Amino acid sequence: MIKLFNFLKMADTQKKSAFDIIKIRKDFPILSQKVYGNPLIYFDNGATTQKPKIVIDTISKMYTEYNSNVHRGVHFLSAQMTEMYEIARGKVQKYLNAKYSHEIIYTCGVTASINLVAYSFGEAYIKEGDEIIVSEMEHHSDIVPWQIVCERKGAHLKVIPFNDKGELLMDEYKKLISSKTKLVAVVHVSNSLGTINPVKEIIAIAHEKNIPVLVDGAQAVQHGRIDVQDLDCDFYAFSGHKLYGPTGTGVLYGKEKWLKEMPPYQGGGDMIDHVQFEHTTYNELPFKFEAGTPNYIGAIGLSTAIDYLESVGLEKIKKYEKELLNYAMEKLSAIDGIKLYGTAENKICILSFLLDRIHPYDTGVFLDRMGIAVRTGHHCTQPLWAHFKTEGAVRASLVFYNTFAEIDALCDAIKKIQKIFLSQP
Amino acid sequence: MNEVQDEIIKEFAPFGDNLLDKYIYLVELGKKFVPLDARYKNDQTLIRGCQLTTWFRPTFENGIIFFHADSSSVLVRGAISLLIRVLSGQKPEDVKKIDLYFIEKSGLRDIYSLIRANSLWKIENLMRQAAASYEKKYI
Numbered sequence: 209m210i211k212l213f214n215f216l217k218m219a220d221t222q223k224k225s226a227f228d229i230i231k232i233r234k235d236f237p238i239l240s241q242k243v244y245g246n247p248l249i250y251f252d253n254g255a256t257t258q259k260p261k262i263v264i265d266t267i268s269k270m271y272t273e274y275n276s277n278v279h280r281g282v283h284f285l286s287a288q289m290t291e292m293y294e295i296a297r298g299k300v301q302k303y304l305n306a307k308y309s310h311e312i313i314y315t316c317g318v319t320a321s322i323n324l325v326a327y328s329f330g331e332a333y334i335k336e337g338d339e340i341i342v343s344e345m346e347h348h349s350d351i352v353p354w355q356i357v358c359e360r361k362g363a364h365l366k367v368i369p370f371n372d373k374g375e376l377l378m379d380e381y382k383k384l385i386s387s388k389t390k391l392v393a394v395v396h397v398s399n400s401l402g403t404i405n406p407v408k409e410i411i412a413i414a415h416e417k418n419i420p421v422l423v424d425g426a427q428a429v430q431h432g433r434i435d436v437q438d439l440d441c442d443f444y445a446f447s448g449h450k451l452y453g454p455t456g457t458g459v460l461y462g463k464e465k466w467l468k469e470m471p472p473y474q475g476g477g478d479m480i481d482h483v484q485f486e487h488t489t490y491n492e493l494p495f496k497f498e499a500g501t502p503n504y505i506g507a508i509g510l511s512t513a514i515d516y517l518e519s520v521g522l523e524k525i526k527k528y529e530k531e532l533l534n535y536a537m538e539k540l541s542a543i544d545g546i547k548l549y550g551t552a553e554n555k556i557c558i559l560s561f562l563l564d565r566i567h568p569y570d571t572g573v574f575l576d577r578m579g580i581a582v583r584t585g586h587h588c589t590q591p592l593w594a595h596f597k598t599e600g601a602v603r604a605s606l607v608f609y610n611t612f613a614e615i616d617a618l619c620d621a622i623k624k625i626q627k628i629f630l631s632q633p
Numbered sequence: 634m635n636e637v638q639d640e641i642i643k644e645f646a647p648f649g650d651n652l653l654d655k656y657i658y659l660v661e662l663g664k665k666f667v668p669l670d671a672r673y674k675n676d677q678t679l680i681r682g683c684q685l686t687t688w689f690r691p692t693f694e695n696g697i698i699f700f701h702a703d704s705s706s707v708l709v710r711g712a713i714s715l716l717i718r719v720l721s722g723q724k725p726e727d728v729k730k731i732d733l734y735f736i737e738k739s740g741l742r743d744i745y746s747l748i749r750a751n752s753l754w755k756i757e758n759l760m761r762q763a764a765a766s767y768e769k770k771y772i
Contacts, residue, residue: 595753599684633661
């Protein structure tokens, strides 16, 4: 009966949207489970997204019927897997609208992608006294690798500040650019605030001075089409697991010019042309940056996730997620004693908040016991929270398989938590 | 000490398997808990966890060890209050060797084992370490 009620409630609230949410949710088996006796409400998509059945089935099929190491085999299975692996690369290329498939480097995630550039670009181009620009809202993965380069090379990190709505101060950015600037590294969408940064403008400004730009797209690729040629970014990094693909997969897009010039990051098999003790020559792109056995089945899983998103429709997803955002912001704002962080005009459905006099950890634990999975803490953006003079917040991050009814449930749960914590002992 | 542990188990028994009700009860305990005096909250007593700030201070009088603590989380404060109820005001040698069975039998393992996120596991260790250190120094 309760199950029927929830289903009807979902169907009713979904009338707000033309999106066929019931069909979509059936594609994600994990969403139908219960936690602590409650239907799971998964609002931790900023950390990782759930996987559609077709991705899970593809990975299983690959290991069951096709598994063989790529690139080195003369036998049937290896040749077949190599072909599928390279077709998958082509799909990523198409998804990002990269000019060449060899501009797509497989990594194990966005962190690895950024570290690759930080090391390799840093080795080739950064010297003492140079400057690298990042923003105040970067994930630690787009701060620490640059700090390591700066320490190694004697360079300096410069930081673009943001306003209290969570929007980058573009005038301050322009002031930071100088003849010492060697690279700008900026997040496309903030994982803590949801802000969609004006990366095209940031890139254009940097390019006026011939400064390359790396974009951390970890929270952007899953919410709409990315066109690296239109953005004109020099590097674009993301993780497969946030794009409904498998964990341990990631991509670095780099313009051919840079990738050709940059030295290899890691040495090993596959990245070599010819090895001698006296001197080793390196493989052509993209293999120069893919040392060792790659996660080829992961890459195929990722390309399957891309196919799935394309079949749902990226524009439809974007439109529906915007409807979710508008609804959630309206509902959450109406709750007494809540403070929302990240109120930029242009943002995705990431809802960070604090409840008056209730620690975010406590809120998160209670939401969990009510079946609602959120993330609490600093979300690997400690400098961002220092801006707001707090150590972190509760973050509900929604995607296209979430529903209006789930937002209602979150708001009800928050009110219950306030009652529990704020009543007199 | 085991009498106190048995008392706690009885207190939690009516909640059965309802974890949410147990947590609500911990919150109530956290609200009533007398925290460590603000003047003792300093770098020496601070335990910085992944998400929470917790303070812990042991004292020793006439062969007996006392524990004082606080946490930025009311829920964790409630959980600490149970540890203090069992372990504070005891002889160091008893604190060192006690089996804290009330955690399992009250169905609170969940809250005491969220290792990265809260500091409870550190508090339990610190209580035992403090007991060992006092025992070595004074007994």
